[in-house]
Amino acid sequence: MPAPPVSVVGLGQLGGSLAAALAAAGRPVSGWDVDPAARDAAEDAGVAIRRELTGVVVLAVPLPAMATALDGLRIDPGATVTDLGSVKAPVLAELGAAHGDRYVGGHPMCGTERSGHTAVDPTLFAGARWALCLEADTDLRRWLRVAEIALAVGAEVVPVTAAEHDDAVAAISAVPHLLAAAVAAAAGQAGPLALSLAAGSFRDATRVIGSDPAFVTALVTGNAGPAATALDRVRAQLERPWPELVADGHAVRVADAGRRTVRVPLDRAALLALGRAGGAVTRRLAAFVEGWVPDRP
Template sequence: MSLPVPTMEAPPVGVVGLGQLGGSLAAALVAAGRDVRGWDVDPAAREAAAARGVRVTRELGGVVVLAVPLPAMAAALDGLDVDPAATVTDLGSVKVPVLGSVGAALGGRFVGGHPMAGTERSGHAATDPELFRGARWALCLEPGTELPRWLRAAEVALDAGAEVVPVTAAEHDDAVAAVSHVPHLLAAALAAAAGSAGPLALALAAGSFRDGTRVIGSDPAFVTAMVEGNAGPTAAALARVLAQLERPWPELVSAGHGVRSAQAGEGAGRRAVRVPLDRAALLSLGRAGGAVTRRLAAFVEGWVPEG
């Protein structure tokens, strides 16, 4: 059954962790006119956020966003004064473990999230209010997720300029293993193999090597926590890559080129849709490769790939 949700004034947003992702989200929401508050254990990050219009405080409510590393997620709210009625979401790159820790503690108040954005840079100096513009933002809709809270978290993502992809935590982790976590491992392997080939190889490295190894410039602790936190799906996705490498090379090159070319042309093949505020309908949108672009009173607007 569809569940109409009345339009209400946008609640404040509290961001815990004001590094690249949290700082960028806070800056984007300030630019969108939202009431943004935030906290970080680093005084320099707090000062930088305050200079961008964020109210720095330990008192948070409305929608509280956890923008901290995965190992710190479970204790991210310790020492903070958080409204017990607040909706809590996160930006973590793995969802099942976070759902098992933060989600277990907060129940239906928690909405797992993961914006597919970021660079190999980190820290508050890497803040960019346009970081999420046009990015896909996975937002978990579990059987126990309270739909009005999911919509509040979705509004935060939309106000930051992102497109929302409804998923379950398990679906998310399987998908990002293939398109994010394995690429980090492949980048590491490519860089290590080139390094063992000697200084001449590295001296001749150009665009393809740079593009293929860019993501492994990220903080090694971050990458390790990400792939180990999603070990099962990542191992399965890596096995699929290894199986692909066993194909005849012309066949492999042709197949990969076809997938990449189709992805590059996705913007020309979108069909606009309206989806009721219903868990099954929203998840069907995400599973079809679509996304939500606008929230209205009794439904959302979005798109699915044409055909």
């Protein structure tokens, strides 16, 4: 069966990179963006520019624009709709209500502090985890269509629910953005001498807050409950004796569990168990998927 076409709405860093990667792989891909410069750049990368959306429709727009991203565009009634948003439960409530079981929530865990069509990189997804929501009413066939797109651009698919995604991403994305902002603001208060001495540690600890403030604000406020809970855990860690905190943090950061290859049936419970174990899907087989889980002693 031929791979379905892909239509990408929003041709900035994520959407443009996805469209360019698919075009380079020979997949039929079209796209649309309200910015003429983004459309021109995508067309130069081999993406067909049009308003008619078919196959798998990918919404690669900022969170506040999700609800209106398809306004003025023509979408095939049978198309599968997915998104690349960094928060899932609110988007699921909105897009799920509009598209029913045609909607599959997604979030590739990649990107840089840069944004827009000038930051497009067709290799952006290579080796990245791509969280793909598998709810109780998700159509597994449509889930697999989106999963195959992620695999086609080199990503590894992590099956999750929207709630599980938001809890996890609060800890590893929202909190780091907030801490980076806090470290940068505190260093600014320390004065020009401190900033003049800043080197690698400061650069690495504050890199992500170089992102567009509107993006970071949407990321943390759109996931406010889980982010607040995750931030409370960080505050509790800072109250521990510093030598213990440093040792435990170091152990987590340098741990390398290795990987064990597994095959998982195309079943919701089995796929979610793979994601909850910290594993990912790397290949689609006939009635199974192949992937890996951490190989801990």
